[in-house]
Amino acid sequence: MLILRGSRERSDTIPRLTCWKASTEWPRFTGALGATLVATAFAFTVPLIVQVVLDSALLGEPLPPIRIVQRSISALGGITVLRNNLWIAAVLITVLTACNGLFSYLAGRWSAVAAERNARSVRDSLYGHLQNVSMAYHGSASTGDLMQRCTSDVDTVRKFYSIQLREIARAIAMVMLAIPLMIGLHPGLTVVAVLCYPAAILYTWRFFLKVQVTFKASDEAEGELSAVLQEHLNGVRVIRSLAREPREVRRFSQVNDNYRDVTMHLLRELARYWGISTVIVTVQTGLVLVAGIIPDLFAVRVTVGTLVAFLMLEQMLLWPIRQMGMVLADLGKARVAARRIEEVLRVPTEDEDPVLAGPGLSRPEIRGHLEFRHVSFAYEDTPVLRDMSFSVPPGSTVGILGATGSGKTTIMMMLARLFDPQEGTILVDGVDITTIDRRWMRRHLGYVLQEPFLFARTIRENISLARSSAEEAEIIAAARAAAVHDVISEFSGGYDTAVGERGVTLSGGQKQRVAIARALLMDSPVLLFDDSLSAVDNRTDARIREALLSRDATTLLISHRTTSLIRTDLVLVVKDGSIVETGSPRELLQRGGEFARTWELQQGDYHADNGYTNDDYRHNAYAANQR
Numbered sequence: 001m002l003i004l005r006g007s008r009e010r011s012d013t014i015p016r017l018t019c020w021k022a023s024t025e026w027p028r029f030t031g032a033l034g035a036t037l038v039a040t041a042f043a044f045t046v047p048l049i050v051q052v053v054l055d056s057a058l059l060g061e062p063l064p065p066i067r068i069v070q071r072s073i074s075a076l077g078g079i080t081v082l083r084n085n086l087w088i089a090a091v092l093i094t095v096l097t098a099c100n101g102l103f104s105y106l107a108g109r110w111s112a113v114a115a116e117r118n119a120r121s122v123r124d125s126l127y128g129h130l131q132n133v134s135m136a137y138h139g140s141a142s143t144g145d146l147m148q149r150c151t152s153d154v155d156t157v158r159k160f161y162s163i164q165l166r167e168i169a170r171a172i173a174m175v176m177l178a179i180p181l182m183i184g185l186h187p188g189l190t191v192v193a194v195l196c197y198p199a200a201i202l203y204t205w206r207f208f209l210k211v212q213v214t215f216k217a218s219d220e221a222e223g224e225l226s227a228v229l230q231e232h233l234n235g236v237r238v239i240r241s242l243a244r245e246p247r248e249v250r251r252f253s254q255v256n257d258n259y260r261d262v263t264m265h266l267l268r269e270l271a272r273y274w275g276i277s278t279v280i281v282t283v284q285t286g287l288v289l290v291a292g293i294i295p296d297l298f299a300v301r302v303t304v305g306t307l308v309a310f311l312m313l314e315q316m317l318l319w320p321i322r323q324m325g326m327v328l329a330d331l332g333k334a335r336v337a338a339r340r341i342e343e344v345l346r347v348p349t350e351d352e353d354p355v356l357a358g359p360g361l362s363r364p365e366i367r368g369h370l371e372f373r374h375v376s377f378a379y380e381d382t383p384v385l386r387d388m389s390f391s392v393p394p395g396s397t398v399g400i401l402g403a404t405g406s407g408k409t410t411i412m413m414m415l416a417r418l419f420d421p422q423e424g425t426i427l428v429d430g431v432d433i434t435t436i437d438r439r440w441m442r443r444h445l446g447y448v449l450q451e452p453f454l455f456a457r458t459i460r461e462n463i464s465l466a467r468s469s470a471e472e473a474e475i476i477a478a479a480r481a482a483a484v485h486d487v488i489s490e491f492s493g494g495y496d497t498a499v500g501e502r503g504v505t506l507s508g509g510q511k512q513r514v515a516i517a518r519a520l521l522m523d524s525p526v527l528l529f530d531d532s533l534s535a536v537d538n539r540t541d542a543r544i545r546e547a548l549l550s551r552d553a554t555t556l557l558i559s560h561r562t563t564s565l566i567r568t569d570l571v572l573v574v575k576d577g578s579i580v581e582t583g584s585p586r587e588l589l590q591r592g593g594e595f596a597r598t599w600e601l602q603q604g605d606y607h608a609d610n611g612y613t614n615d616d617y618r619h620n621a622y623a624a625n626q627r
């Protein structure tokens with residue numbers, strides 16, 4: 001039996017989910033199962049009372065050879081007392097049914113609470129784990145699929161523990177209590193009462209095998225529907241701008257139709273199952289009734305009380321057998337869902353990854369001396385950096401120029417320890433980066449991505465994400481340095497203006513500048529700008545660079561705009577993962593190589609129009625340079 005458990009082994013390590021035979025909620029689950037057994041036992045007392053009242057109290061038949069019945073009647077003072085006070089039976093039936101209800105309620109409540117807590121803990125574990133797995137995993141995994149694992153898969157397991165586990169306990173208790181009881185009441189009629197059971201069990205099993213396949217198809221169709229929906233919503237602008245709405249609507253229609261067909265098929269299967277199993281139940285009940293009415297047919301003589309008790313027991317017994325088809329199908333679904341959850345949790349975290357994990361513990365003072373020594377790196381089979389060596393003195397500003405795909409971003413990601421070199425060494429102030437605590441290293445980097453992500457929160461929250469304790473003045477200073485303070489001040493809500501879905505829509509350049517302010521707020525000794533000024537016009541770009549120069553952080557600046565790099569201390573020109581030119585901008589211009597050619601090409605644009613953004617340059621300068 002699988003029980004999902006979320007646990008945190010050490011507060012600073014990765015939360016784990018374990019398939020374990022017990023969870024922290026085990027006492028509650030046990031209580032729920034115990035309450036189910038007790039409720040079932042109470043349910044069985046009612047047919048027994050009816051049998052005793054009809055047969056022994058009213059018709060004068062001997063008491064059934066069931067010890068608990070005989071003891072209860074003698075405790076009452078004999079069958080005559082019951083015969084003269086039939087109200088006792090009515091009160092007993094009412095009280096025992098109320099007890100059945102009470103224990104059923106407790107069982108339902110405890111199992112629901114335990115399953116819900118378990119699910120919450122599993123969701124926490126999954127979320128915590130996903131925060132710590134490598135970027136390579138995030139790059140390859142589908143977001144939609146991960147979301148499904150964190151939500152509906154967890155819910156499938158939750159439902160199983162909340163509902164079906166109790167059904168299993170109830171079915172076991174029913175069979176264990178009902179069969180001896182029936183044999184005690186009338187062995188001959190018991191044989192008649194179970195005649196249809198093999199057919200019912202076989203049919204249930206067949207349904208289980210069939211419905212599993214349909215459930216899987218239904219899940220897949222639903223997954224496809226969500227994937228298409230997610231993709232369309234993400235790409236809505238592209239679809240609109242290309243006027244592709246009708247085509248995309250048709251595509252959505254197809255997957256929607258497929259989902260409907262699969263669901264209809266599932267519903268038909270369920271309807272057929274309930275229909276046929278109802279026939280089996282009715283036939284079985286009919287057989288008991290006929291056996292009671294026509295004694296010669298099955299050679300059994302039955303009293304009225306026993307017949308009524310058998311009919312009641314039959315109804316109670318056949319229900320869980322019918323339900324077992326659904327229980328087994330849900331068990332199959334829950335096992336698949338649990339496996340999918342475990343797959344995510346088994347993905348090694350950055351600290352456990354055999355490729356990424358090093359000693360990774362030291363926390364040296366970081367001043368910003370960066371050095372690549374013969375570093376090579378490949379994403380799976382794609383070599384990206386080849387024997388790359390360079391050194392950046394602390395406090396200097398280094399520009400990186402190169403065509404798209406030449407490996408510039410990879411250099412930055414390696415400094416953030418999102419990937420580690422496969423060959424060679426990266427040194428930070430003389431210390432091998434793989435021996436530095438990953439989070440420590442990242443805390444000392446202000447890393448701005450080319451396409452920065454802003455959360456749907458206020459601008460203030462987005463900036464102070466880097467340092468939640470930052471004072472108002474510090475946030476404003478960072479925004480000023482990123483040349484975005486004036487823009488923010490123009491919004492009626494100022495820094496409290498929400499961005500994103502329920503707030504203002506910022507332009508690409510404004511988003512980049514907010515992200516730069518966020519990085520500057522960290523006041524870190526190393527700043528990494530991955531083409532982060534690409535959507536900013538020349539004048540603003542110059543203002544930001546001016547502000548950067550006044551800081552003494554080591555700054556790595558990827559840019560396609562040579563004017564952005566002209567005031568750096570050193571420029572690295574990267575081509576196909578190797579450095580093909582290196583030197584100060586002045587030296588490179590004199591050398592007349594790639595940097596100088598790009599500079600000349602862009603000069604015309606620069607003088608003609610200062611409103612150009614870096615993205616504009618990329619389209620024309622590199623295209624020209626590559627020819």
Ligand code: ADP
Pocket residue numbers: 136139379380382384402403404405406407408409410411
């Ligand atoms: P640049 O920043 O110069 O455009 P990148 O460092 O982003 O270059 O990418 C270098 C090469 O590595 C490209 O060919 C790109 O397709 C590939 N690449 C980048 N990230 C990944 C990844 N996560 N998995 C596989 N290949 C990647």
